[in-house]
């Protein structure tokens with residue numbers, strides 16, 4: 001584990017850990033959003049999708065372990081990089097007026113803290129069924145976990161929808177800066193492709209933002225019909 005300690009002690013190593021773990025997490029967020037969009041195809045589609053994941057427990061748990069490890073590494077390296085940055089500048093600027101950084105870049109740490117809070121709430125809601133156990137225990141006519149009903153019934157509550165919509169703002173900013181920084185960290189730039197690379201963060205983050213926000217908004221607008229609840 002000395003190589004791991006060495007990685008954790010150097011700024012370059014920390015950025016590498018942060019970039020790699022961020023890539024895994026961003027990949028999950030994009031795939032998860034497309035999975036969630038299946039709600040528009042109706043109860044059968046999304047319940048079958050959720051069921052098919054559960055039928056591959058080995059793959060599911062391997063993915064969960066990779067995701068958890070990436071999350072922990074991402075948080076730890078963010079905390080360490082912030083500590084090192086603060087140590088390098090113990091006295092704050094007298095007049096701090098950033099010239100080149102973007103709002104997204106400056107809010108990475110705080111946005112990350114809000115997102116971590118959202119993830120805890122989200123897991124309590126949809127994965128552990130702690131916040132709405134009555135929605136969580138529903139099953140459809142085929143005896144499958146009724147993910148469709150759980151999501152629709154949850155988002156019909158305006159405060160629940162609002163909390164998701166608000167959390168998508170820091171996610172938008174975090175992904176926007178994170179995806180573009182990834183290419184910088186790994187030196188993956190070329191004058192020919194730099195415009196595309198710079199646009200990738202805003203494009204990916206906007207797709208995720210719009211896709212995720214559309215679900216609570218569509219439920220509130222009555223566009224995703226109220227489910228016929230199973231047992």
Ligand code: HEM
Pocket residue numbers: 029032036050064115119122123126127147151164171212213215216
């Ligand atoms: C409107 C947006 C979202 C919806 C409708 C949604 C829906 C869901 C649902 C239904 C589950 C449970 C799946 C199941 O047990 O079959 C789930 C799990 C999860 N979601 Fe989301 N999600 C949303 C946004 C997000 C975001 C933005 C993140 C991360 C930043 C996220 C991270 C997770 C994680 C980590 C799990 C646990 C996956 C597992 O079981 O291992 N979700 N989500």
